[in-house]
Amino acid sequence: MIKKLLAIIVLVTVASLSIAGCTVSTTSPSNNGSVSPASPSSNDHSSHFTAAYSVDTIASSPFTKTTIGGHDTYVGTVEDLAKTKIYTTTIEVMPSESAAQNLYSSHILEKTNDGYMPTSTPKDAVTGSGGQIGYAVATWGGYKPISSENVPVYLISYSQDPEAGWIVTSMTTNSMVPA
Numbered sequence: 306m307i308k309k310l311l312a313i314i315v316l317v318t319v320a321s322l323s324i325a326g327c328t329v330s331t332t333s334p335s336n337n338g339s340v341s342p343a344s345p346s347s348n349d350h351s352s353h354f355t356a357a358y359s360v361d362t363i364a365s366s367p368f369t370k371t372t373i374g375g376h377d378t379y380v381g382t383v384e385d386l387a388k389t390k391i392y393t394t395t396i397e398v399m400p401s402e403s404a405a406q407n408l409y410s411s412h413i414l415e416k417t418n419d420g421y422m423p424t425s426t427p428k429d430a431v432t433g434s435g436g437q438i439g440y441a442v443a444t445w446g447g448y449k450p451i452s453s454e455n456v457p458v459y460l461i462s463y464s465q466d467p468e469a470g471w472i473v474t475s476m477t478t479n480s481m482v483p484a
Contacts (some may be wrong), residue, residue, distance in 0.1 A: 365383065366382040376398055377397075421451075424446040442463055
């Protein structure tokens with residue numbers, strides 16, 4: 306049952322990141338300290354992110370802009386085309402690659418401390434089309450083993466978006482395990 310669950314989570318991870326147009330870079334990002342939040346900007350990328358997630362998925366609620374932790378954050382819900390899974394998707398705009406990497410690492414630490422088990426590690430190979438959201442520098446997926454019926458899944462990546470700059474994208478859903 307656990308092997309079946311892990312296979313599903315890996316498939317969801319690859320599919321989600323492929324939908325987002327992500328792939329792995331072979332360069333090693335620099336890490337120079339703590340997360341540096343971007344200043345909130347007057348730019349609004351809500352329609353850009355909604356359009357990007359409307360290509361191979363359904364943006365079931367448009368992305369809306371808010372400010373969290375001193376930086377622009379966009380939140381929306383995305384469904385797969387079969388309408389079997391709904392992902393709450395959060396995109397955080399960061400001022401630099403190192404700030405994105407640090408926030409990404411911080412989110413992974415929070416999830417592992419909350420009991421999430423990794424299904425992949427940063428820099429695992431993920432293929433994709435390299436579409437609107439950019440190329441993922443690193444990706445991570447995890448699940449929280451609560452029951453065999455309803456398993457929370459968490460997916461995260463960081464990348465450089467052609468319009469918004471450096472972003473950290475996280476997606477959460479509850480995955481139903483097939484019998």
